[in-house]
Amino acid sequence: MEPERKRSGSTLKKGRKRRLIPSKVVGAAEATRSHWDLEEKQQPIAKKARLSTVLFAENCEVTHGQLCELLKYAVLGKSSFPKPSWCQLFHQNHLKNVVVFILQGLSQLHFYKFYLEFGFLRKAFKHKFRMPPPSSDFLADIIGLQKKQIIGNLPKAMEGSLPFASSKVSINLQKDPIIQKYGFKKVGLTRCLLTKEEMKTYHFPLQGFLDCENFVPTKCNGSVTDNSPLFGLDCEMCLTSKGRELTRISLVAEGGGCVMDELVKPDNKIVDYLTSFSGITKKILNPVTTKLKDVQRRLKILLPPDAVLVGHSLDLDLRALKMIHPYVIDTSLLYVREQGRRFKLKFLAKAILGKDIQCPDRLGHDATEDARTTLELARYFLKYGPKKIAELNLEALFSYQESQEPRNTAEGVQRLNTSVLECLDSVGQKLLFLTQEADASALSSSKNCQTIKCLSNKEVLEQARVEIPLFPFSIVQFSFEPFSPNLTQEMNKRIKIKWTEMSTVYAGPFNKNCNLSALKRLFKSFGPVQLMTLVLETHQPHLCIQYEVLEAAQLAIESLDGVLVEGSCIKVQRPVTELTLDCDTLVNELEQDSENRGTIYLSGVSETFKEHLLQHCSIFLGLEAMILPKDLKSGKQKGYCFLRFKTFGSAQRALNILTGKDWKLRGRHALTPRHLHAWLRGLARESRLPGVRVIPPSSEQEAWQMLNVDHPKIAAWHWGRKIEKLYHNLCPGTLCLILLPGTKRVQVNPRLLHLPDK
Numbered sequence: 001m002e003p004e005r006k007r008s009g010s011t012l013k014k015g016r017k018r019r020l021i022p023s024k025v026v027g028a029a030e031a032t033r034s035h036w037d038l039e040e041k042q043q044p045i046a047k048k049a050r051l052s053t054v055l056f057a058e059n060c061e062v063t064h065g066q067l068c069e070l071l072k073y074a075v076l077g078k079s080s081f082p083k084p085s086w087c088q089l090f091h092q093n094h095l096k097n098v099v100v101f102i103l104q105g106l107s108q109l110h111f112y113k114f115y116l117e118f119g120f121l122r123k124a125f126k127h128k129f130r131m132p133p134p135s136s137d138f139l140a141d142i143i144g145l146q147k148k149q150i151i152g153n154l155p156k157a158m159e160g161s162l163p164f165a166s167s168k169v170s171i172n173l174q175k176d177p178i179i180q181k182y183g184f185k186k187v188g189l190t191r192c193l194l195t196k197e198e199m200k201t202y203h204f205p206l207q208g209f210l211d212c213e214n215f216v217p218t219k220c221n222g223s224v225t226d227n228s229p230l231f232g233l234d235c236e237m238c239l240t241s242k243g244r245e246l247t248r249i250s251l252v253a254e255g256g257g258c259v260m261d262e263l264v265k266p267d268n269k270i271v272d273y274l275t276s277f278s279g280i281t282k283k284i285l286n287p288v289t290t291k292l293k294d295v296q297r298r299l300k301i302l303l304p305p306d307a308v309l310v311g312h313s314l315d316l317d318l319r320a321l322k323m324i325h326p327y328v329i330d331t332s333l334l335y336v337r338e339q340g341r342r343f344k345l346k347f348l349a350k351a352i353l354g355k356d357i358q359c360p361d362r363l364g365h366d367a368t369e370d371a372r373t374t375l376e377l378a379r380y381f382l383k384y385g386p387k388k389i390a391e392l393n394l395e396a397l398f399s400y401q402e403s404q405e406p407r408n409t410a411e412g413v414q415r416l417n418t419s420v421l422e423c424l425d426s427v428g429q430k431l432l433f434l435t436q437e438a439d440a441s442a443l444s445s446s447k448n449c450q451t452i453k454c455l456s457n458k459e460v461l462e463q464a465r466v467e468i469p470l471f472p473f474s475i476v477q478f479s480f481e482p483f484s485p486n487l488t489q490e491m492n493k494r495i496k497i498k499w500t501e502m503s504t505v506y507a508g509p510f511n512k513n514c515n516l517s518a519l520k521r522l523f524k525s526f527g528p529v530q531l532m533t534l535v536l537e538t539h540q541p542h543l544c545i546q547y548e549v550l551e552a553a554q555l556a557i558e559s560l561d562g563v564l565v566e567g568s569c570i571k572v573q574r575p576v577t578e579l580t581l582d583c584d585t586l587v588n589e590l591e592q593d594s595e596n597r598g599t600i601y602l603s604g605v606s607e608t609f610k611e612h613l614l615q616h617c618s619i620f621l622g623l624e625a626m627i628l629p630k631d632l633k634s635g636k637q638k639g640y641c642f643l644r645f646k647t648f649g650s651a652q653r654a655l656n657i658l659t660g661k662d663w664k665l666r667g668r669h670a671l672t673p674r675h676l677h678a679w680l681r682g683l684a685r686e687s688r689l690p691g692v693r694v695i696p697p698s699s700e701q702e703a704w705q706m707l708n709v710d711h712p713k714i715a716a717w718h719w720g721r722k723i724e725k726l727y728h729n730l731c732p733g734t735l736c737l738i739l740l741p742g743t744k745r746v747q748v749n750p751r752l753l754h755l756p757d758k
Helices: 004-009 032-041 064-076 108-113 119-124 138-142 177-182 196-201 292-302 314-321 345-353 367-391 394-402 409-416 420-426 457-470 485-502 516-524 550-560 583-592 609-615 648-658 674-682 698-705 712-728
Strands: 097-104 127-130 230-240 243-253 258-263 270-272 308-311 328-330 431-436 449-454 473-479 504-508 529-535 542-547 571-573 599-603 623-627 640-645 666-669 734-740 751-755
Touching: 064 097, 064 138, 064 420, 097 712, 108 485, 108 712, 108 734, 119 583, 119 712, 127 674, 177 367, 230 314, 230 367, 243 292, 243 314, 243 367, 258 292, 258 367, 292 314, 308 314, 308 367, 314 328, 345 367, 345 394, 420 431, 431 457, 449 457, 457 473, 457 712, 485 504, 485 550, 485 583, 485 674, 504 550, 516 529, 516 542, 542 550, 550 571, 550 583, 550 599, 550 666, 599 648, 640 648, 648 666
Parallel strands: 097 473, 097 734, 230 308, 308 328, 431 449, 431 473
Antiparallel strands: 127 751, 230 243, 230 270, 243 258, 504 542, 504 571, 529 542, 599 640, 599 666, 623 640, 734 751
16 A cells, blocks of 8 residues: 555434324435445555545544454454444455554654654654553553453344343443433433434425425424324335335334335336335336325325324435425434444344344335334334443444354354454464563463564664564554653643644734724634734734634634735734744644645535535535534534545645635635644643743753753654654555554553554
């Protein structure tokens, strides 16, 4: 695999029961779920193992267990082990080697403190993530040795019965996406309904939308309560000359009875019956006379005013019906997953209800069975609550099912808990571990591990050049003296102050009679403002604007410095302090960071921007991800976003369009990746008056006077160059990861960089 630079150039109320409708009634990351499949179809002719970038748009922390998932999948592939739950490694069979470099004692703090010195790491490594603080044996965690994470007893549902007893497993429920969305307590029906904003996001048909002009409303406009009736809905479609059209509809009442099951003849010529999915054939559909308008009429009669429709990827069903309904529960979103992905209905039926549906020996899906299943899933969620669902550990079960079907359940559990060493042993290979004598780890004494202990980092480097080509999997550990706790605290403080000052601008001079409100609107147009103050210490007024993101400050400087504003030619600049002296250089290098290239920053985006962009997606070729930050307290969307594209050229073209006269947005190329925002938020808030000098502790003053190879700044530059040379000696087809785990003693935020592009 080639590095990225070479390819371009060479996270029910108690009370009365809900009203049931009797059985006899008178009368599918925004395209994230399909993106992986699409990406697989658009593979280049020359296949090379690579890591998907789309999945990393929002996530900025990778756990030790998730890293272990990737390493095991890299060794054995999907035929023997489930795919990682957090990322996609394409063309794993083209992977030749895995090399993990560990810079023990260094952390994310070191990376950004000495960002300019780590030139190779920031430019060559496209994917960068935070990691949790290391445990007592970090290495054993990432290869699955320490306390083999037993999934425990698989839920009884996997064995065929309802999972009334949860599995006895130690799971961090706090991080489960279901808990994060719904909390631990049981919820009522109304809490499970999709909001109007969510319906917009997931492309449900809504009144007033251009693509829903001819859609028919169900006339269900009553007041919905936790006692409102549920109806399971499922539709089957075929492909016609005009696209997908309805061929069958099934509606199931909460009592379990099917109140509507109709075959429907499309209005246009059928080009594909999609029999393998729908079960519909030409012979079945030939005598049918029911049309879409007949179904719409019946549904409007059948559904009571407060009816709640339940389905799986229900937006597709409603679009096939060409109907608008305001109250919906979508089980693909109710049982929420990370990264916008969704569980399949077949999986949820087995894992939650213990039932098999969509069996391969049947021709197509049974729409009534699917509708009834979605209804049962919604009722189960309401009855047992989010905590019960989270305890089932659905993500682990899904990974288990995705793997090659084991002979029995016990074998599946054992495979999920296999360490990297056992994976290598199963294919007759060994792991190479290069480290210093003083660094103890359970890995050193493990079976199937070739450990070479050295006296110094220099010797580790020399041995790595010789030994890495001989092993399919290598861990090379360098050891560095970490910052002391006091120095770590001081460095964290300085980093926070530095980024605050870099995101602050002074603008002026302005006339004393200037329109202050207009000036505030002008500067807010570049991005979210944390603080704006009027400076009156000068002969003429100035403004001090502290922005939330670095891009906004840089955009204000680039747009207004030297420009005539309110009758004055103003200067827009950052405060000059000892922490911002190298700001211009740092901004330039941040823009060239491999993680930022191909990403653009936009300010002035409205709540409908996402919808508008998707409607015009054909002109934004190569768009991979859209990041719309939200306010942590109110949950409202902020007025800026980041768009990530496959190439720098695609990003530049999009930037030209979006900042043009039609869109009228302000924007530039990105400077700060998502993990940096998350890390800075985690640091204690620090502020100081610009220009006031921070006096370093005496111990550090002495260290700065001794500019030798042991100084952290010099060591960062020196070893960055050494690792660069070692990296370039790796053979093509190598998955390379660099870990900066920090230390347990200091408890600093660690750093992960990985590059499967060699």
